[in-house]
Amino acid sequence: MTLKSLIAKPFSITALVISFALLISGVLDLWLGSSIAVLMILQLAVVVIALQCSPGWAYLSAVFEAVCFNFFLTNPRFSLQMLNVDDIVNLCVFLIVAIITSKLAEYYRQQQNQLKQAQLRNSILLSVSHDLRTPLATIIGTLSTLEEYMDKLSKAEKAELFDSAIVESNRLYQYIENLLQATKLQHGAVVLKKDEHSLVHIIHLVIERFSKQTDRIILDAQSDLPSVQMSSSLIQQAIFNVIDNALRYSPYDKNVNINIYRSSEHLIVDIKDEGVGITKEQSEHIFDLFYSASSPKRNDSGTGLGLAVSKGIISAHQGTMQAVPVDSGSLIRIQLPMVNGGQHLVL
Template sequence: MFVQWRDNTFLFSTTVIVGAVVVSWLLDQLFGSTAAVLLILQLAVVVVAFQCNSRFAYAAAVIEALSFNFFFTTPRYSLQMFRPEDIFNLVVFMVVAFITSTFADLYRRQQGELKQTKLQNSILLSVSHDLRTPLATIIGTLTTLNEYMPKLNDLERKELLDSATSESHRLHQYIENLLQATKLQHGTLKITKKDELIADIVRDAVSRLPNYTEKVSMNMDDSVGYLSVSRSLIEQAIFNVLDNAMRFSPENESVEVSLSKQALSCVIDVRDMGIGIKAEDAEKIFNLFYSGANNKSADSGTGMGLAVAKGIIIAHQGEIQSMPVSEGTLIRILLPLNQGAEQA
């Protein structure tokens, strides 16, 4: 709640400015201290400067200066000033306020550049590591096949080719997620929606998983019908969630997938019986390149899958969230039903 309030720049700035004037008025009534009043008003400008952009900071400086003139200088409740001390205090206040706002804006820009640099470094490190693994497997497999072809029987050759094919699909998925993540970051993801049977999309996403007939349990409500979506993007989002569940699901446990209707939403649940997610990580798992302490494994992936899935779902006016369960992890996708779905 506090974060949402703070993110509303106008409301936050107004609250801080008005609050500072009220506190200053109370201090003036109790102690009659001009220095305390100026410090409180200056503090308000500093807070606005660090939380909002420079325009709001400069506006706060002007408003607080006028407030000091109107409420705290002689004659009271007038914009006139006659005492040299008050004029000097006001000038110093304005100079300090504008300098503070300028430095705060510079600091904010530097922090933004630092954050962007860290993100770029994370991308390079993550991509170079995670793309190298399937590439090394493909190269090793094909090299073995090339050098020992005459000595290998048909079954061994098939196993090597299947391994190379599987790693090729894995590499393709990494690259696809990287491209979609880049588009989402720059706001260039284009969505062309059509009425599609959501049950078919879910089944297609499941069929892309290796050994899905043995590892996935489906409970589908085909009456959900049609949704207005981009088929390829929604399929990718669902596949990313499924792929994540498969990675952390025990070998002897299946991943459960269900499709149902709930009020005006289509509900897609994907549950695995793995180690689960800590409550404090429930939102973080959808951050780009996030990898929780519980998810440190050799096959944990790039950390892009769920972030890309969230971006795609939000672009379809939907929601994706981690639901609390007693065991394992449950990721729920909510997509808005359209008239076609309701009539089906």
């Protein structure tokens, strides 16, 4: 992430909160003439900034607000001199309380982060204990059968067992990839190496990975689509998860339709299935980590990781991903900016 983007957001929050606090303080000073009320408003602003930004921004805002209080709201006005002892004492107390509350806010944020990490570790542990065991058990059982009955099995039976082991191996690999990316996303450690790629070509590569279900995937792409700056491997993973999810929740005899087109500033990918659809309540949670809808699906249903990981990857590219209401089935819409923006990191 660039230094500019790291500074821009907290600076904007700090500037907005301070401006609003100073405006309210000015009104209170004219209305009540109470320095205590003014300092309470300014103190509240410091707390808000401390909760939203790093402690450094809170300390900086406290000093800036103290100078503004001295210059604009104490006698003599528009001067850095302070003649009233009460104002001097109040201002000193304000600075002390601002530092203490900033420290408390930092501690609170650290505790919240630790709680989230603990919840993530518990969720991952529960997921791993279940979702790794199933494909591993199938692979072990298949290979054990091959080892024991190799001479008694027909060529077609051997091929079927090998295919089953390969399918479960790919399923296991995809789960581990999603698990790794989910962990990185939760820790803010996903980094991008962007190059110029054709989104249509990337989706063709993804479709090829569904070797036995390519006939169920219908691709319709607008002509003359521009290339996009993106991390090819991560975008492939994001789109693979969405298509895989659509195939899992759709009947075997129904297709998954992919439509690629452009708007004024974005390339848009619509992935639509003909399954049971997504309710309004589900649409608010399907991108949550480890969320799994209760809709009817096959025994090889997902782990609740795929869509969460996809949304995280798309967001890292400054794109958006959402469930769009449709009359039948489900529609997941991905939008990627055509301009060269987003994170500029190395993977």
